[in-house]
Amino acid sequence: PNVGKSSLFNAILGEDRATVTSVPGTTRDPIDEPITIKGKTYLFIDTAGLRRKSKIETKSVEQYSVKRAVNSLQRSDLVILVMDACDGITRQDQRIAGLAIRKGKALVCVFNKWDLIKNTSTERYEEAFKKKMYFADFCPVIFTSASKKKGIDQLIDAAEVSLESYAKRIPTSQINRILADIIALNPPPGFRGKRLKIYFASQEDVCPPRFSIVVNNPTLVPFGYEKLIKRIIRQRIYHFTGAPIMLRFKGRR
Incomplete structure (x- = not known):
């Protein structure tokens, strides 16, 4: 939660479709939005952020939202895992990436809020990714700033390449x-x-x-x-x- 996922969703769509606040857990029900890119139509789903089970109250609205988010993952072809560049890779990020791979989903990993990062490079983050996300080393790693609408084209390109790989057949x-x-x-x-x-x-x-x-x-x-x-x-x-x-x-x- 609060990694800028809904802001990134809005930046991709080019409009304010999802509610954005500084309060974690604002997105509750998944929002489905079709968007046409280069003549192809994709259905984007903005889901609730996923926190560790131990931090979620039983029978709460958040627990309901998490179940809906996992169901959305089940019906997707591609998962865009949005991480907060300020926090780096968390254990929960690792769990979500592992879940997507076990479910057989294409995966693109995104470090959002890159505009807030100073005195480092994308190469250092990529090296950290290879170590902590070694099981997902086949995934593109993209750096974005939803607030400044930076890296959006690269994210869309990575999603297209991943979906092409996802449907590839070898003789x-x-x-x-x-x-x-x-x-x-x-x-x-x-x-x-x-x-x-x-x-x-x-x-x-x-x-x-x-x-x-x-x-x-x-x-x-x-x-x-x-x-x-x-x-x-x-x-x-x-x-x-x-x-x-x-x-x-x-x-x-």
């Missing part, structure tokens, strides 16, 4: 060529005398990009090897900027 032949290289350079590990064998991969779906990989035994796939495959897919095939990659390992029939 099966290309995936399997890269998979063969991964196996050759980084042979699948063994576990308790059993060795993982990888046979074939294909893309099952988009929004988010989902890949299925046929193996001899899905339980033999360690988390580290899954992360390796995702990283090399991004490096060698397509960056999938702003979009999570989902892998499903399944046994051979």
